[in-house]
Amino acid sequence: MTEADWPLFEVFIRSRSGLEHKHVGSLHAADARMAIEHARDVYTRRQEGVSMWVVRSADIIASDPEEADSLFEPARDKVYRHPTFYAIPDEVKNL
Amino acid sequence: MYTQGLDTHGKEPLPTAAEGEARAARFQGRIDAEEKIEPKDWMPEAYRQTLIRQISQHAHSEIVGMLPEGNWITRAPTLKRKAVLIAKVQDEGGHGMYLYSAAETLGIPRAQMLEQLLSGAAKYSSIFNYPTLTWADIGAIGWLVDGAAIMNQIPLCRCSYGPYARAMVRICKEESFHQRQGFEIMLTLSQGSHAQRAMAQDALNRWWWPSLMMFGPSDADSMHTGQSMRWKIKRFSNDELRQRFIDVTVPQAHFLGLTIPDDELHWDEATQHYRAGPIDWSEFYAVLKGNGPCNRERLEARRRAHEAGRWVREAAAAHAQRSQREPAPQAAGVGGVAGAAA
Numbered sequence: 095m096t097e098a099d100w101p102l103f104e105v106f107i108r109s110r111s112g113l114e115h116k117h118v119g120s121l122h123a124a125d126a127r128m129a130i131e132h133a134r135d136v137y138t139r140r141q142e143g144v145s146m147w148v149v150r151s152a153d154i155i156a157s158d159p160e161e162a163d164s165l166f167e168p169a170r171d172k173v174y175r176h177p178t179f180y181a182i183p184d185e186v187k188n189l
Numbered sequence: 190m191y192t193q194g195l196d197t198h199g200k201e202p203l204p205t206a207a208e209g210e211a212r213a214a215r216f217q218g219r220i221d222a223e224e225k226i227e228p229k230d231w232m233p234e235a236y237r238q239t240l241i242r243q244i245s246q247h248a249h250s251e252i253v254g255m256l257p258e259g260n261w262i263t264r265a266p267t268l269k270r271k272a273v274l275i276a277k278v279q280d281e282g283g284h285g286m287y288l289y290s291a292a293e294t295l296g297i298p299r300a301q302m303l304e305q306l307l308s309g310a311a312k313y314s315s316i317f318n319y320p321t322l323t324w325a326d327i328g329a330i331g332w333l334v335d336g337a338a339i340m341n342q343i344p345l346c347r348c349s350y351g352p353y354a355r356a357m358v359r360i361c362k363e364e365s366f367h368q369r370q371g372f373e374i375m376l377t378l379s380q381g382s383h384a385q386r387a388m389a390q391d392a393l394n395r396w397w398w399p400s401l402m403m404f405g406p407s408d409a410d411s412m413h414t415g416q417s418m419r420w421k422i423k424r425f426s427n428d429e430l431r432q433r434f435i436d437v438t439v440p441q442a443h444f445l446g447l448t449i450p451d452d453e454l455h456w457d458e459a460t461q462h463y464r465a466g467p468i469d470w471s472e473f474y475a476v477l478k479g480n481g482p483c484n485r486e487r488l489e490a491r492r493r494a495h496e497a498g499r500w501v502r503e504a505a506a507a508h509a510q511r512s513q514r515e516p517a518p519q520a521a522g523v524g525g526v527a528g529a530a531a
Contacts (some may be wrong), residue, residue, distance in 0.1 A: 100506065102293070119356070120290045122299060124502075124509035138284045140363075159229050164198065 102151040104128040105136075107143035115147050123148075193366045220421050225351040236420055240350050241295050243422065245302045248288035250314035252306070253487050255281045257321040273370050274327065281368065283423035284360045291352040291490040292370060304359060307492050315473060316403050318481030323467075325378055325392035333369015333393075333438065340434045341404065344424035353422075372441065379445040386446075393442065394450045401465065402473045404431040410470075432462060439463045 100122040106115040118137050123129035129148040137143070157165055173179050182189055213233055219226065255278050262278065265271035289299050302328055305311035316334055321327065342364065345357040378389040405411060405427040417423035425433075442449050452467030475481065 100502075119287060122506040125512060128505060128509075135279075136283050139276075141284060147397070151194060156229065159227065160231070 097184070100124050100126050103133075103148040104154060105129075105133045106147040107133075107137060108145040109142060110144055115145065118142075120151060192276050201420065211221075213463050215420070220349050220419075223421075224349075225354065226349050227351045235416075236422075237295050239417065239422060240353065241292055241297050243417075244292040244295070244353055245297070245305065246289055246312050246314075248285045248292060248302065249306045249311055251281045251285035251288060251289070253313045253317045253491065255285075256487055256490050257317055257319070257483075259359065260321050261324060261327050264324070265327075265418055266523040270374070277331070277367050277370065287356040288353075291350075291356045293332060294352045300407060302496070307340070307488070307495055309488055312477065315476040315481065316399050318476050318483045319395070319399055319434050320483050323388050323392060323397075325375070325388040325423075326396070328371050328374030328378060328389065329392035329396040331367050331369075332441070333371075333396050334403065334436060335364055335367040335371060337400045337403045337434050339368060340430050340437075344430075346422060347421075375445055379447060390447050397450050398468065398472070399476075401431055401435070402466055402476075404428070404434065406473070407468075407472065430512070435463050435465050456473060 102120055102122055103126075105118050107118050108115045121129065121132050121136055123132050126148060130146060133146050133148055138146070169175075178184050190497050214230055215257045216231065216233060216236075217225075226236075258274060258278050258281070262271060262274055267430060289302060292302060302311070306313070321330070339361065342357055342361050346354055346361055349359065375389050376390075378385040396461045398481055408414060408426045408428045413425055414423060414426055418426070439454070453464070455464055456462075457464045476484070479485075
């Protein structure tokens with residue numbers, strides 16, 4: 095492995111406990127530990143996080159935006175999954 | 190996703206002319222509807238190349254920009270100023286990293302961008318080829334250079350390319366401290382001794398025009414503006430942003446009791462703008478072509494740093510390889526990821 099081959103890692107940060115980890119960006123590192131240390135220096139210089147994940151970008155499996163239409167199509171005609179689909183008389187409360 | 194590994198561009202069959210046109214029209218439609226373009230989305234090759242050029246130049250500027258300021262870290266006048274300057278220079282390095290990441294999503298490897306910088310093939314902001322001769326230059330850079338950068342960068346937070354826009358949001362949040370600490374240095378000097386006031390004025394004299402040039406050539410001569418505006422990479426023209434910068438900065442100079450080094454500068458009551466004298470564009474193009482006061486020195490410093498750091502990078506790579514062969518008991522202590530979904 096030469097320096098040019100340092101793998102790319104995606105960085106996820108939990109900004110405070112109670113919130114989920116959120117993708118913030120990516121960086122190169124020789125290994126996981128260096129990725130965590132670099133992530134601290136690059137993405138949390140102002141206390142942006144209480145916890146970090148790093149994952150090799152190559153290990154992420156992503157959906158294809160070209161197929162987004164067909165992939166998400168099944169949910170499109172199911173408006174009855176939303177509460178606003180149901181007409182309830184105004185005088186009925188707490189529903 | 191932030192990776193060139195997921196980028197399938199180039200393996201796809203080339204679209205026929207008709208298909209290509211339909212795609213390009215659909216793409217422009219998304220842009221016009223203010224949708225963001227993400228790395229795996231189809232995009233015209235020219236859009237991709239424009240962004241690679243712009244984002245990598247922007248990243249290089251952040252990295253080279255560490256040099257003129259780094260020059261004063263050891264000579265900062267107080268411990269507070271030194272701590273602030275170190276934090277600022279570290280931020281510039283961080284900004285370079287955000288931007289290289291964003292450029293990589295377009296399919297260019299980081300090593301290639303570095304190579305372009307070190308070989309002198311890539312451009313970076315002309316401003317960093319000027320020297321920092323006195324401590325007041327550190328104030329002038331924060332106030333003027335970062336001020337001009339912010340003026341340029343705030344509209345980029347709404348750029349049509351998602352990863353670039355997101356990087357810019359982060360950068361703009363951090364730049365505000367840079368500008369304010371610079372103004373504070375100028376304020377302190379301008380309220381100081383006669384020699385300190387003179388030093389502040391001298392810094393303004395040298396940084397004013399190069400700061401105006403940071404916005405790029407005037408609209409009439411700008412090669413890239415029209416198409417970049419249609420693609421919503423750019424939101425305002427060079428001259429518009431430059432005017433905005435002049436309008437906000439002149440009163441700040443008045444507050445400091447300093448004189449803008451432009452005899453023709455005047456307030457235009459009719460348009461409610463400050464009107465500046467003509468810019469000497471021959472200086473801009475000379476600096477761009479490599480003949481500024483510090484072009485050679487800056488690139489030399491970058492190359493030296495790159496070479497001096499080589500053994501560290503090689504050692505880290507060797508260590509990573511060995512750890513893969515003989516994993517330590519609690520290697521990769523990123524525990525807690527599993528089962529932590531959401």
